[in-house]
Amino acid sequence: MADGFDFSPGAQVPIQGSAGQTAATSALASAAYRDSPVEQILDANNEWHKSDVKKGKFSLFEPNLGEAFCRAVQARTLGGARGALIQSFGTDARMIVEHCLAASGLRKERDIRLTVITAVCGLLFLPGMLLWMGVFQLRRTLAGSQDKKAGALGTALLVAIAAVAVIALVKLPFAGFLGYYVRGMIVAPVIGWFLAKRICEKSAVDMRSRWDGLLSGGGIAAKVPEAVPGNPDEKAREELRQGLEKLSAEQQANSVFYAGPKGILGMGTRWGSWQMAEELVPRDPGKEINQFRSWDVIRAIHDKLKLLERGPLNSGGFPTPLVKHWIVSPVGEGAGGVSRPDGQDVEAFQVKPHEIQRICNHQQFSGGNRHYLGVQFVLWDGQLVITMMINVTVLHETLRVEVTGHALGPVHGLFTTKSSPKTRTVNKTVRFWETRDIVLPLVEAKEVVRLAVRAPFTWYPPLLDFLGGKLALPEPFGLRHAWAEQPWRHRFMADDAMRAATPVLRVAHAAALRVLEENGVDTDRFAGRSMAVSGAVQDPSPRKADLYDA
Template sequence: MGAAVANNFDSAFDFRPGAQVPLSGAAGETAATHALASAAYRDTDVDELLKANSEWHKSEIKKGKLSLFKPDLGEAFSRAVQVRTLGGGRKPLIQSFGTEPQAVVEHCLAATGIRKQRDSQLTVVMGVFGVLFLPGLLIWLLIFQARKWISDQKDKRAQALSTALLVGAGGLLLLFLIRLPFTGLAGLYLRAMIVAPVIGWLLAKQICERTAKDMRLRWESLLAGGGIGAKIPEAVPTNPNETAAERLRQGLAHLTAEQQSNSVFYAGPKGILGMGTRWGSWQLAEELTPREPGAEIHPFRSWDVIRAIHDQLRLLERGPLHTGGFPTPSIRHWIVTPVGENAKEVARPKGTDVEAYQIKGHEIQRICNEQQFGSGDRHYLGVQFRLWDGQLVITMLITVTVLHHTLRIEVTGHALGPVHALFTTKPKAKVKEVAKTVRFWETKEVKQPLVGTTDVVRLAARAPFTWYPPLLDFLGGKLILPEPFGLRHAWADKPWRHRFMADDALRTATPVLRVVHASALKVLQENGVDTERWDNRSLILSGLVQDPTPRKADVYDA
């Protein structure tokens, strides 16, 4: 699936030789991508994800009807991301700068596929050892539901009570087996009704443990560098009748194309969605006066200044000394659409001036020259550095406006920090500290199963309902993603607590500002503008940017 797929969503099936199963272990993936993708394989409590909420973007956990059906973090994350990015009639997505969103979604699909294989086996176990002995199964499920409800009270006495409940219930059932008043076939069935779910639980435990080891291996592999790719054979249609596979393939193509869009959204104090908040702003505004008295300025447009700045920004990685310096930045023209601070969705531009989510060049020029005041979209030239393997995204935006006789050049800095530390934690073995047999005053750690008793029951109870995920959402609850949703900014931390990341963001401002000013002044000189006052203003700004201080530049105290 190449670039043609992304640009032609309605193309016919492609059955040419060499079709590949999508893999996410390809070159170009970053630490941020792997960290987010690892969430699909995690088996921790889903409530842990709430710790990654930020000031502006907050996830929610919608509770279900029965806590026994509650999903874990990986199940909830995979389900929510798949529905949000590939669901029919989905809302537009925000670009995930510094990551590959398709790779994250592919890992969610791969994790879901592994769980479906496990659930198919668990469903068979539930059918043989549960449904055939339904009364006994319901008794055990009620006991575990009560135990889970009590243990969720977060009280030591309640947790002790939950353990006592399980032991007491087991004792009563054992007594029931021994002193059962029925004989014959009815007696055998009643005894089997109590024992069969326990045998089923033992088999289910082996299935769950085996799958948990596989999932944790993938989780750890991603954080270690991404050794195991996400294989999604269901995304490759093998015949024209596989419409589901074709829809999935096109959904992934849409996702990739939208990631390349040059349309972004400004959400007030939240900054430009996907690029982070605005931390600094420097403006150079001065009157346009002719250099020669009585002469006229040669007519030029904002686009002429922007184009000159663009050409010089492409040389940022070059310097007079061999000291490393800047990596090659991404330089693009952006069309920025304003949205409300609390907007829950965005609408991407449509029409003849848009193709495959890309606003065409002639429309970009028109917006740059004509839409500088009043309603409508605005044009910004952006230079973006994706550093620290995608964990830091620095974007400097430049806009040029002309109102009456005043030309204004504005440079703003945006920074998107690393993904929350929750996503970079590696799996830990489950251990229990116990006293040694001889030296009882010393303790040792004993390895515990990856899947606990209650978790086995939970997974076995959920398994038969995986054929209809909305029912599982109703019974167990689901993850509500922050809107407008983008994989990268939804769980981004601030970069200012990281010494070197903060330094990188602050050090970017000065050279970019000077290149912008030098390029703009050259255009003014070529068109007969008196640049003496411009030079003075530029020198003042150059001094102010020597020690830039990050602040919430979009939060006005007015």
């Protein structure tokens, strides 16, 4: 498949995510608007996937969480040289990326205004701006780049410099133009800071309203006008549109990757496995069984799984499941990337049906990809993804039906926290034994300086990465599984995952037994084995099924 393949019929306006996946999608999308310290994302690292923060040369240029998240996600999902992405089951990956683009667009508009102020009040009075920048950088270094309060030494230094500046304004050894310039050199950056502060506060209020709106179930939709070309000459817009379409197409791919103890990437670790394996014996002595293939069994199981939402009682039960044929490729536990199947048997990230059938029937032993039939439930507004994978193999005279359970838990709690006002608790003046909360400015002085200093460099993000650092995403990367927690700490989610195993197992066994009976196989042993396995699955308990004690 060529990288330049266009997956869509033409220019389209980006759309919102699918119903039933809003919670996880909105939680991850809200990260694009956050103004928290970038190191907070390290708290969301899980057992298998760990983000990292790469430090830059100067802490004054370092990004906050929203800036670093948007930059990293956009480069990884839309970059021209990007590698394969892991599917984000339970979320709308395109919607998350669109919110990153929208947040970056808002920051660019803010940075244009800040750049004008920096040019007028800073570059024209460059020595003064460098002096004030040096003071804030030293103060930030002494206080610690992530400390909310400056240390005593840093504060004292800033006060001392300000006092010297005031004295210099009153009594200067220079006269004429040079005297006026020196005075402007001291005052102009301060005036620029005041104007920049108003712009930064307005932007912060807007960003936080979008952050909270997403987590409240509403919010403003992501608007990405640069992804909708108006004419054929707008090459950049067309490339962005195609990048989003390619992202959507890859999220619908029917190939996944098994990374050993990490489980199937994007689906979670394997927590349970149940197998029914018996010998194929003719039902009638002296007769041979009819020839059938693994695909015949899989097709029968597929048809039965489609009816899982139906039951004899009106009790709610299963929602409509996603029943899909998957091609599973093995990758190493510590693989730094994956490569999707390609060639004439793959089109638009989809392995063609005839190739799926061939793999199901013939690639059951030794090297190569394997075929699994999956039934997937997206629950809890996308916070829980339950996937039961079914594999049928025939080796010599033994038919094996294996059912395995995979569960992907909710996104880390970091992404579901709303913004909180900045306050400080102090003692009351008279009644000193009582306390009161003081509302602090939403944008602190050092934050205004950081944004104003970064603004002129936003036109070339790699330079900002070098100066201030960046967020390194875990590989192989997928938006959903990179920051997912285990579902076993949530009682009802754990119950849902374990309850899904029994009906799926029994449907798979019943369909397989019907195919065996139709083809003249003695099913007594299979029925007995099915009863034993069905009894064992009555009391399933989650475990790390891919960790072998050998």
